[in-house]
Every structure is written in structure tokens, then in C-alpha cells.
Amino acid sequence: MSRVSQIIETMPPSGIRRFFDIVSTMDGVLSLGIGEPDFVTPERIRNACVSSLAQGQTMYTSNHGLLELRQVISGHISKVHGVEYNPEKEILITVGVSEALDITLRAILNPGDEVIVFEPSYVSYKPCVVMAGGVAVAVEARSADGFRVTADIIEHAVTEKTKAILLCYPNNPTGMSLSAEELERIAALAVKHDLIIISDEIYEKLTYDMSHLSIASLPGMKERVITLNGFSKAYAMTGWRLGYIAGPVDILNAAVKIHQYVALCAPIMSQTAAIEALKNEGPEVEEMVSEYNRRRHLIHRGLNEIGLEVPMPDGAFYIFPSIKRTGLTSEEFAERLLFEEKVAVVPGTAFGACGEGYVRCSYSISYERIEEALARIEKFVRSRE
Numbered sequence: 001m002s003r004v005s006q007i008i009e010t011m012p013p014s015g016i017r018r019f020f021d022i023v024s025t026m027d028g029v030l031s032l033g034i035g036e037p038d039f040v041t042p043e044r045i046r047n048a049c050v051s052s053l054a055q056g057q058t059m060y061t062s063n064h065g066l067l068e069l070r071q072v073i074s075g076h077i078s079k080v081h082g083v084e085y086n087p088e089k090e091i092l093i094t095v096g097v098s099e100a101l102d103i104t105l106r107a108i109l110n111p112g113d114e115v116i117v118f119e120p121s122y123v124s125y126k127p128c129v130v131m132a133g134g135v136a137v138a139v140e141a142r143s144a145d146g147f148r149v150t151a152d153i154i155e156h157a158v159t160e161k162t163k164a165i166l167l168c169y170p171n172n173p174t175g176m177s178l179s180a181e182e183l184e185r186i187a188a189l190a191v192k193h194d195l196i197i198i199s200d201e202i203y204e205k206l207t208y209d210m211s212h213l214s215i216a217s218l219p220g221m222k223e224r225v226i227t228l229n230g231f232s233k234a235y236a237m238t239g240w241r242l243g244y245i246a247g248p249v250d251i252l253n254a255a256v257k258i259h260q261y262v263a264l265c266a267p268i269m270s271q272t273a274a275i276e277a278l279k280n281e282g283p284e285v286e287e288m289v290s291e292y293n294r295r296r297h298l299i300h301r302g303l304n305e306i307g308l309e310v311p312m313p314d315g316a317f318y319i320f321p322s323i324k325r326t327g328l329t330s331e332e333f334a335e336r337l338l339f340e341e342k343v344a345v346v347p348g349t350a351f352g353a354c355g356e357g358y359v360r361c362s363y364s365i366s367y368e369r370i371e372e373a374l375a376r377i378e379k380f381v382r383s384r385e
């Protein structure tokens, strides 16, 4: 008999990791596969951490996180989204959105409860639902709808066992966001069926031609929305492992119970840095966003000119072109492109079965390297015509 839990044994490994194990053995690869900013954390944020260390701040914090950090987060949400969260009871500091997602699901799910997850989506959603004892019900954000999930599609998947809808916008891997009208329809659906909404808004600040609307800010939604957010992407702080949950007290209390046993608290140095990030907001985030935006236009134009059709993404730093004209599967495309032209992209199937026929390209590498990658992709595609 296996010594490993059946749940874990039957869980497929992440499609991204498997692929990047190959990439890591090769030289000279241009990687459009990376899911993190290519910028270093802004200096003033790094300095805040250094000075907190110099002052000997090396202890545990409260399980909830430093009160000052919760206060600045609460102030930030109030200013940007007009939603008021009590920093003492309705905000919990976590080890990245990763932990926030895990403990939120464990806080709300009973065995067999269903969570509606749309695909293509971030690789952790389904496994985290399963590890929390739930059932992940995948619905497709269709390419015909510009990869935007609709309330109609979600409603078809609602059953008596549905407990929550898991949203992510702007989305990883498609970069697509949701319009105010669609969010209103999804909110109405949640009310009609008495569902919780878990909203992963980690790419909130990386939104280009539209403004980001937090679903918790819609009338009557604060009590049924759990917002997950963090510092990894907007502030280029992936290695700091810092995120937060903003949500209703009963669910927050349940999440804190799990958090106190499994994580205790997020690292104090990262919390101190995050206070600086939000409290003394400088031009850095805007500068990074404007550089991503420049690259977004370049890669969108380049891929379409090559014939790999793709709509303009709304946010994040991903684009999800169709590779169907090459006649290759997503895996074949990614592997051959890697071996023949040394460009790494992620097969669309890593984000759900409906990602077949697509690949994820990340534009979190320099403008010049994207130009070079596009030239190599063009050579690869032309060689198959």
C-alpha cells in the first residue's frame, strides 16, 4: 500500500513545473514562460526591510499580522474601492495569495462541497479545492467570449452542492478581466443561489485600458465576497511571500484558526516592507505598469502578424495566443519551439483541458528580448507552412 495520501497521489503535478524542469537544463533560452515580474522590488521597499532588520525586528507578529499593515491595507481598499474593512477583524495577512487561497478554501468547505472554477485558470485553483476536501467544477471561459467567463456559463454549473465561485481577474493565463456588467450579473447569481465568491485580484493594479472593479464593492456583496490580494505582482515582491484576505468576520475567524496552526504569521520583514509599499506609494508601480503596457502592445501586434491570433489582454503580463494554425498540440508546440528555437512558452493545457490549442506567453521580460523571441517564433511558425 502506498505511503502517500491518495488525494495527493492522484493529483497531477503542475504542468508548468514539469516544463520548466526541462528549460532549466538548457542554455540560451528566451523565456516567455515566467509568471513573475522581471523588476527588482523598489529600493525604498527593500530599505524598509533592511532598517527593520537593523532595529532587530525579527520576531513573530500577531497571527493576524501587524496591525499597522492591516490598517494601511484597509485604508488602501477604502480609497481605491470604497469598501470599508475593520483592520482588527476583517483583514488577515498571509504567506502570499497562495496561503490565502488555501486557508480560505479550507475555512469554508465541507467534504463534497463544490466550487465553480473557470478555465483556463491559474494552476493552483483545482488542486487547492481538492486538498480542502471540495470538488472543483470547471466551467470554460470560451475563446469566443474573449476568454471572459459569463454569469450564464457559471449558472449552468450551479448545483445544490455549490458553495462558492472562484474568480480571478485580470486572469492568469489569458490576461482577460471582467466588465462591470458581467461582474454585476455574477454578483446577482451569487445572491440568487446564496453562494460565496472568492475573488483573486492579485493582478488588480496591472490593468491597462479599463479600471479594475472589485466585486466586493458592488452593493450588498461585501458580506459574501472574500477578496484575495497580495504584493507579489504589482510591487515585484514574489520572493517576500506576502498576501492578504479581506472578508467577512466569520470566515476570517475560521481562516485565522488554520493560519495560526500552519503558518503562525507571515514574516515580519516582509510585513514591514509591505507597510512601506502601500503607505508611501511612489511612482514605481505606475512605471512598471507602463513598461508592461508597452510590451503588451508589442507582443500582441507581433503574435497577430505571425498569424498566432490573440485578442488584446486587459491586464496582468500574460497573453494567450492560438497556435491552432500550426496543427500542433499545445505541448508539441511548446516542446518543439523550445528545442528548435530556444523560446519557452507554457502549453495552454497546463491551465485546463480547454487550453488545448493555445500557449501562454508572459511579457515580463525586456522589450528587446520579446522582439527577439517574436523573431524566433516567426521562424518556427513559417518553417511549418
Ligand SMILES: Cc1ncc(COP(=O)(O)O)c(C=O)c1O
Pocket: 035, 095, 096, 097, 098, 099, 122, 168, 171, 172, 200, 202, 230, 231, 232, 238, 241, 242, 243
Ligand atoms: C492568479 C494568481 N493567484 C495567485 C498567485 C500566487 O501569488 P503569491 O505569490 O501571492 O502566492 C499567482 C502566481 O502566479 C497567480 O497568478
